[in-house]
Amino acid sequence: xxxxxxxxxxxxxxxxxxxxxxxxxxxxxxxxxxxxxxxxxxxxxxxxxxxxxxxxxxxxxxxxxxxxxxxxxxxxxxxxxxxxxxxxxxxxxxxxxxxxxxxxxxxxxxxxxxxxxxxxxxxxxxxxxxxxxxxxxxxxxxxxxxxxxxxxxxxxxx
Amino acid sequence: xxxxxxxxxxxxxxxxxxxxxxxxxxxxxxxxxxxxxxxxxxxxxxxxxxxxxxxxxxxxxxxxxxxxxxxxxxxxxxxxxxxxxxxxxxxxxxxxxxxxxxxxxxxxxxxxxxxxxxxxxxxxxxxxxxxxxxxxxxxxxxxxxxxxxxxxxxxxxxxxxxxxxxxxxxxxxxxxxxxxxxxxxx
Numbered sequence: 001x002x003x004x005x006x007x008x009x010x011x012x013x014x015x016x017x018x019x020x021x022x023x024x025x026x027x028x029x030x031x032x033x034x035x036x037x038x039x040x041x042x043x044x045x046x047x048x049x050x051x052x053x054x055x056x057x058x059x060x061x062x063x064x065x066x067x068x069x070x071x072x073x074x075x076x077x078x079x080x081x082x083x084x085x086x087x088x089x090x091x092x093x094x095x096x097x098x099x100x101x102x103x104x105x106x107x108x109x110x111x112x113x114x115x116x117x118x119x120x121x122x123x124x125x126x127x128x129x130x131x132x133x134x135x136x137x138x139x140x141x142x143x144x145x146x147x148x149x150x151x152x153x154x155x156x157x158x
Numbered sequence: 159x160x161x162x163x164x165x166x167x168x169x170x171x172x173x174x175x176x177x178x179x180x181x182x183x184x185x186x187x188x189x190x191x192x193x194x195x196x197x198x199x200x201x202x203x204x205x206x207x208x209x210x211x212x213x214x215x216x217x218x219x220x221x222x223x224x225x226x227x228x229x230x231x232x233x234x235x236x237x238x239x240x241x242x243x244x245x246x247x248x249x250x251x252x253x254x255x256x257x258x259x260x261x262x263x264x265x266x267x268x269x270x271x272x273x274x275x276x277x278x279x280x281x282x283x284x285x286x287x288x289x290x291x292x293x294x295x296x297x298x299x300x301x302x303x304x305x306x307x308x309x310x311x312x313x314x315x316x317x318x319x320x321x322x323x324x325x326x327x328x329x330x331x332x333x334x335x336x337x338x339x340x341x342x343x344x
Contacts, residue, residue, distance in 0.1 A: 023321065027315070027316055031312040031316065034311055034315050037195075037196065038196055038200055038203065039203065042196060042197075042201060042204060043200070045197060045201070046204055046226075055229060056214075056225045057225065059217055059221075063214075063216075064214075067214050068213070071213070145193060148192060148193055148196070149193065152185070152188060152189045
């Protein structure tokens, strides 16, 4: 299956054209993308640190996680929308970019992991299984780190 | 006083040239810089949101400060170090970049806000730290921090854009703000 026509269609879409041809749009959307990265990254890190018994260790994991949940969800929503907008502006470049492929792969795995395994662990009432919680935190940090670093790298390649 | 001669000297040092010309070091440092922003601004944001009474309302402010401060310091240290290295790689252009200059102003204001908070407002946190809704001066410090750090991030990202660079003609106010004038000879 060749996805190139899909990427070309994105690049030629009204959104892609508008962002690409405007002087300010790409930079403005990129700034929003970065701000929501800090919001979502902070919300994820705070809970992961708590799982590692660092940070807010006097509060239960469940409490920290449910307090941070809205910031993670909304941060991710804004990240995805602004990210798709940036993508539309340079879809064909992304098609040939290995950092982009790595980023999307890591993003899919990270999102799936966060909303299944990690969600179950952080919202659980039980405080058992310290080793599993540490593993979940390390996997989460590793996956999201890959998403952000590979994403930053798209701008440096090609 | 112009720091341009200093930046020119800095740009000519072997370390600066090596960073500037390396294929991987600059992007690597840049990535570290962005990731430590998540750590530092992310943790700072949690404290700011607590100060405005939006999250962790049941947790005393003093607890949040004492638990998160080591992470803020770690994030701040790596963020500043990587930031200085990024400046070291491209000193002259950064110095004459309008967004870089605005970013420095935001950084100074964010620092002053943190200073006022930690030496003044937070000093009597024993009295209000358990309130779900902290007093207005603490809420103001929280909002100011959120706005100022957002300003730092946005202007920092915009440094990469050359809209106001010195290598092309610019309106008078830009020349004043960036401290450079366009010279077609160059």
